Amino acid sequence: MPQNCPEPIAKLLDQFAHTADGMFAVNPQHRIIAWNKAAETLLGYSAEEVVGRCCYEVIQGRDGNGLSQCSESCPHFEQGKKLRWVRHVDLQSRSKSGQDVWISITTVSIVSAQRKLSALVHLFRDVQSPQALPTSEAGRESPSSVDASSPLSRRELTVLRLLAESLGTKEIGEQLFISPKTVKNHAESIMRKLQVHSRLEAVLVATRHHWI
Template identity: 40%
Template sequence: MYNPLEFLSNTADGVLAVDQEQRIVFWNKAAERLLGFQAKEMLGRFCHDVIGGCDESGQQLCKSGCLQQLRDATPGGVADRNILVATKTSQQVWLNVSTVLVPSSRRHLCALVHLFRDVTAQKEPTHSIQQVVDALSKLSATQATARPVNDARRSTSSDLTRREKEILRLIASGHTTKAIAQALYISPATVRNHIHSVLTKLGARHRLEAVLLAASHHTL
């Protein structure tokens, strides 16, 4: 089954997604590193049973029904907060969590995406993953409007050349400009030119947004 979030597997920030029933359907490598739980331990479980995050006052934030509460609080938007959670080894860590709703008419697709990083040292809001959140918000809006196949953006994404798609796939897998140049035996300047062309064609502001848009149209 196609998963539009699969390209987030190798991001530095932890990513988990839940379905309409609040069962975890996506858990990336960074989430494993940050919390110690492997994906095979988490997939299919209720997020509130295994995360159980609390705020500074000790009030539990991760609980049954929080999916609907987030829908009501941030329709089409992004929620950002710090929560205290326990790792697999019972260590208490503070995570800054940004949450974006990704609506879908099909129940088996992701409904809610959490992006998080350890902020125990500073325990304050961070905007280090704001680009990811902005891009996911745009993907959410794209899915919510359910545009027809021949819309302008889909037509533009299909105009990507074979080389541009190849570079976009490498970006999605975490390659830097230098690494892409080495992999394709081209200069970094040529890579940057291709990336600029991709951003222009997709109407994206940055690389991650380009990957998100391409993934939502099954271009990758």
């Protein structure tokens, strides 16, 4: 169970933990509050070894040129605090044994009822080093095309990505130039297709399947 966070957040993070991908969550002070078994397998650290530590001390993320991307001034946190969608990114991390490991990270913001950032959830998996990829693929972000395994339409995926940014119905409508009623219709269709009962559950399912 996640540590040192309100029970509703802890229960939500516990749901995220049940995935084959590595998962860790951090609070607004950059402290790790959850770390699942897959994360332990990928990076070698047990939850007991990392919970309470600053995420940048554990992950030690670097880009393809070896430049540090993890610090107290984490851009993911800055985006999350502004309730903006945090983009997918590939980073070179370092395992407990000292081995360099390339990981692909998807980040989800957990926002309180007061519209404040409560936690950042990072889902990650090991990937091929970008240097070994064809030039046309190196540094590429998540594809914008519709995943064949997704039951959602392109527009529904767009709405779901905006929901993952913690945008409300009115804000999504303004961004997509559609009415609030149309946004609600899309959200209801998404939940029906994914067989879930809330927008947050829909974001969780889509994140697990890497549709967003």
